[in-house]
Amino acid sequence: MISYLKGTVVALQKQSATRVILTLEVDRVGYELQIVPRLAQHLPPGGETLQVFTEMQIRDDRPILYGFETMAQRDLFRQLVSVSGIGAQLAIALLDTLALPDLVQAIVSGNTQLLCATPGVGKKTAERIALELRAKLAEWRSAQAWEASPVLSPDIRDDVEMTLLALGYTPEEVVQALGAIAGDEVLADNSDAEDWIKAAIAFLANASAE
Numbered sequence: 001m002i003s004y005l006k007g008t009v010v011a012l013q014k015q016s017a018t019r020v021i022l023t024l025e026v027d028r029v030g031y032e033l034q035i036v037p038r039l040a041q042h043l044p045p046g047g048e049t050l051q052v053f054t055e056m057q058i059r060d061d062r063p064i065l066y067g068f069e070t071m072a073q074r075d076l077f078r079q080l081v082s083v084s085g086i087g088a089q090l091a092i093a094l095l096d097t098l099a100l101p102d103l104v105q106a107i108v109s110g111n112t113q114l115l116c117a118t119p120g121v122g123k124k125t126a127e128r129i130a131l132e133l134r135a136k137l138a139e140w141r142s143a144q145a146w147e148a149s150p151v152l153s154p155d156i157r158d159d160v161e162m163t164l165l166a167l168g169y170t171p172e173e174v175v176q177a178l179g180a181i182a183g184d185e186v187l188a189d190n191s192d193a194e195d196w197i198k199a200a201i202a203f204l205a206n207a208s209a210e
């Protein structure tokens with residue numbers, strides 16, 4: 001089992017929205033890895049060293065290496081593909097749509113609307129993911145050094161996310177807005193979801209106007 005590879009970036013090829021192939025040279029050997037697309041946005045300049053955590057799967061008698069920015073992301077990928085009906089491509093799409101803490105929070109809280117924002121994930125699939133992984137990820141998350149937006153309680157967060165999604169904002173916009181307003185001292189002690197929603201909408205309106 002290959003836990004990780006450390007080498008230099010040789011090439012990056014985008015085959016589709018969720019299928020990005022990275023060629024990494026390690027000790028004069030070139031490895032092809034399918035990576036989470038958001039990793040492509042953080043690749044170092046050519047010639048610099050990159051470490052990628054990996055997971056190998058066999059598809060049609062052909063080994064495929066998947067690459068991840070962190071060990072936690074790789075571990076969550078393993079959890080996702082353990083769910084009935086969730087293949088590697090759908091797991092990659094979930095990891096690309098939401099930041100790691102927010103994806104875990106959505107699963108643990110059963111926020112199926114946020115999970116359904118991922119292309120290819122329907123309501124039944126989202127419900128199955130939450131049902132099968134909720135308890136495992138709650139325990140796993142408690143062992144991590146991060147939490148999803150600690151200022152917001154899970155209930156308020158879910159209300160805000162679902163409302164913003166219903167208004168037509170994308171998951172990335174929702175996560176961006178919550179991350180930006182989480183440090184607002186005025187909101188810090190506010191348990192009114194409506195005020196958080198108004199603040200998020202105001203932030204997104206200002207961001208789009210810039």
